[in-house]
């Protein structure tokens with residue numbers, strides 16, 4: 574099943590005088606399968622929040638269309654199956670954690686014991702049980718985001734939209750949030766998250782889309798997007814004298830005393846080189862398939878697309 578499906582989705586914002594127009598999304602085509610953690614990545618202003626707002630019906634497309642959970646956006650009943658954590662959300666500071674969830678639970682039509690039970694379950698999931706009766710003004714940023722997650726889950730949604738869920742949260746808090754998202758995935762939820770924080774998105778997403786200036790530049794698994802053309806690095810134990818006495822097609826780079834590396838272009842060369850090294854009793858320490866980090870790929874992709882625009 575497709576959780577999200579868009580066809581030439583376009584959003585142009587015009588100022589109140591209609592003079593200045595911002596193309597926030599340009600003919601965007603994106604499909605997201607159910608059951609995945611999908612990350613929409615892009616710099617500030619790329620159009621990520623606009624994308625989520627269009628899917629939720631908070632704002633309307635200028636052109637194109639979209640489906641969520643295989644229903645058209647005009648079908649409001651599908652909203653019952655959706656959870657949403659907005660960017661930079663704020664709750665009234667005088668409310669306690671449990672009260673915030675009660676408020677949102679009532680908004681989604683829940684009540685009584687069922688709601689109380691759900692609230693306790695969710696506070697447990699996001700590790701805030703002991704903070705249930707504490708006013709949210711005392712919460713840290715990480716705790717606020719976790720409470721926000723619980724709020725987005727109150728109606729037991731199938732599909733959850735999270736806009737920058739870890740922005741401004743410290744490393745331990747970010748890890749806690751990632752763990753919750755992985756747990757939700759194991760409960761068959763689909764998670765669509767927006768982020769400009771690449772290194773951590775890389776750790777949990779199944780697929781990512783790269784958005785810049787309203788255009789989807791790439792979409793795929795993190796592995797697909799970060800793979801370089803085939804290249805391997807072999808790390809060996811040995812010293813310069815061992816290596817000088819024999820001639821290889823490739824030159825070795827010194828890593829440290831007694832440790833050298835060599836790069837080879839493909840699997841045949843990799844095995845040929847290993848044979849040569851082993852026949853000389855040189856010890857192999859590591860064989861590493863080379864790849865770009867998501868961040869390197871992201872920066873080169875964005876820089877390239879900016880060049881094309883100019």
Ligand SMILES: Nc1ncnc2c1ncn2[C@@H]1O[C@H](COP(=O)(O)OP(=O)(O)O)[C@@H](O)[C@H]1O
Pocket residue numbers: 586587595596597615616617618619620621622623624
């Ligand atoms: N309500 C709005 N009116 C006019 N322009 C907007 C509005 N919301 C967003 N924009 C513009 O649309 C572009 C995309 O914004 P946004 O979707 O918030 O990006 P992101 O979430 O990736 O940072 C930006 O240039 C932003 O200034």
Ligand SMILES: [Mg+2]
Pocket residue numbers: 621622623660736
């Ligand atoms: Mg945003």
